[in-house]
Amino acid sequence: MTDAVLALDLSSSGVRARAHGRALTVVAERSVDIATRVSADGASCHDLGAIMAAVREVVRPLAADPRLRIVALGASGTASSLAMARLGDGAPEPLSEVLLWSDSRATSYYPELADDLAAAYGRTLCPPDVSYWPAKLRYLADRDGLARGVIAGAKDGVIAGAKDLVFAWLTGLLWTDPMSAASTGMFDSAGWQWDATLLDRAGITAGRLPELHEAVESAPLIPAAARDLGLPAGLPVTLGGMDGPLTQLGAASTRERTASCTIGTSIAVRAGSARRSADPARRTWCYPVTRGFWVIGGAGSNGGNLFTWLRDQVGLAATIAQLADLAFSVPSDPDLTFVPYLHGERAPLWRADLRAAFIGLAAHHSSADMTRAVLDGLAASVLELAEAVESVAGVPERVVFTGGFIRDARLAQLMTDALGVPAAVPVPDAATSVGAGILAWAAVENVPLAEVFTPRLEPVADPDTQVHEWLRASMARMAELRRVLWPQLRRN
Secondary structure, eight states, X not given: OEEEEEEEEEOSSEEEEEEEOTTXXXXXXXXXXXXXXXXXXXXXXXXXXXXXXXXXXXXXXXXXXXXXXXXXXXXXXXXXXXXEEEOOSSSOEESSOEEXXXXXXXXXXXXXXXXXXXXXXXXXXXXXXXXXXXXXXXXXXXXXXXXXXXXXXXXXXXXXXXXXXXXXXXXXXXXXXXXXXHTTTOEEXXXXXXXXXXXXXXXXXXXXXXXXXXXXXXXXXXXXXXXXXXXOTTOEEEOOEEHHHHHHHHHHTTOSSEEEEEESSSEEEEEEESSOOOOTTOOOEEEEEETTEEEEEEEOSOSHHHHHHIIIIIOSOSSHHHHHHHHXXXXXXXXXXXXXXXXXXXXXXXXXXXXXXXXXXXXXXXXXXXXXXHHHHHHHHHHHHHHHHHHHHOOOSEEEEESGGGGSHHHHHHHHHHHTSOEEEEESSOHHHHHHHHHHHHHHXXXXXXXXXXXXXXXXXXXXXXXXXXXXXXXXXXXXXXXXXXXXXXXX
16 A cells, blocks of 8 residues: 555646655546636636535545555645635535636726736735736626625625635635735735735735645644545645646756746746745746745746647647647748737736737748747747746756646757757656645655655757747747737736
8 A cells, every 4th residue: 555645736627636655656646627617708717616526526536546545635726716605514605606817807907906016016926917816806896796795894705716715625724825825916925914905905804815824734634525535534634835836846846947847728937946036027926835935937828729729710730739740840931920929928928918910921821831830939938938037037957848738859849949948857747746745745744845855857858059049039029029019008
C-alpha cells in the first residue's frame, strides 16, 4: 500500500484528482469535465453544484483504491474565481454562478473603477483589469437583489472562490490561501490583509470573505464530507492554492532564475522570487505562495484556443495535430502577420478591446500559410509576455514548459526560439497537482516547501538565435499594428 496525498485540481475545464506518492509521482488519477456556460453577453461560468458533484466523482474511486492510503487532501483552484453561497450543515448552497476570470459581463462597470484599481496596484500587485473581483462585484450587485443583499450584508451569505467553498464543504471552515486571495485583486499583500479601500469601494466587509490562512495550514475532514467522499473523518485537508503559482512550484520548486511557461488553452509565463516585486508598468502580477516565496507572472488570453478556433470555426483541419502538421509544412511568411488577440488580451497588455486580424493576407496564401501565421503570432505574444516578466524577475537561465499544447516537439522548439533560453520539462510532468502535492506533504511532515521535493528538469530544446530575432521583429510589428488598429483605449 502506498502513502499518498490527494491533489484536487479545480480547473476552468473540469476537476481532476491525482494521488501523489512521497516522490510526487502520480500513482493514480481520475478526471471529469465540467460544462462552462458561455454566452454572447460575456458569461463564462460554472455551476457550483456541478463542481461538487465532480469532486465526489473523482475522489470516491481513489478513496476506495486498495493500493492507496490517503494521508492528506489538498486542492488548487483557478484565478479570480467568484461565487456567492450560503453556508450551513453540508454542502454550501449556491446563491450565484461561479464566475471565471474570463467572464466579461462586468466590462461596462470597469471604467468607473479603473483609477482606483490602478492606484491600488502597489498594495495588490494586480494590474487593473475587469477579470478581477471589483467590477464583477459591482455587476452582481446590479444584476439581482439577492447578490446586492449579500454584498451589503443585509442577507445571509458569503463571497468566495470555488476552491474556498469546496474547502468549507470539507472542513466547515471558510478559509482562503494568499495566492487565491491575491488573485481576487482585492488583497493587500503588503499588509497581508483584505484591502480596506477596495472593500469600501465594493461596499462589502471582510466578514463576508474567507479568513486568510497559510497555504500549508490544514483542517480535519468533517464526518459528513468524509462519508460523502469515502475518506476517513479527520483526514488533514490542506488549504492549497491557486493554479498559476502552484504550477511554478510544481515545475521548478522554489528555484529562482527558472521560469515556467504554460501553453494550454491560454498562455502564462511565471518566475519564482524570494521577494515581493512590483512592475512599474503594471503589466505583471505578483502572488505570494508563502511570505518568503512569491511568483511573478502574467497570463494571456490566447493560446491553444487559437488552434481550437481554426479547427472549429474556420475548419482548416479536423484535429489540432493536423493543424500543427499544416503549420509546419510551410516556412514563415514575413509579409503575413496574424495579430493573435481573438479573446482580447490580459498580460502584458490588459486590453479587452483588442481583436485578432490577418495583415497582409493575399490570394496566394493557403490554409497552411494562415495556420503558420497564427502559430508565429502566438510565439511573438509569448515573447512579449516573457519580456514583461523578465523586466521584474530577471532573465532566467532556463524555462520549464507545462501544458498539453507544448508536447509536440516542433511547438516546443518554436516556443524555445521565442523565449531565447534553453527549455526543459519537469519530471513528473503534472506541475499544478505536483505543486498542490508539495503543499500537502509539507503540511503532513511540517517541513519547508524546498525540503519536500524539487522536480528533475529534462532538457527538450535550445533556442535558435536567428528565429528568436525574427520573432522579436514580429513582436515589434504586432505592437505597431496595435497602435494603428486599436489606438483609442487608455491603458491604466
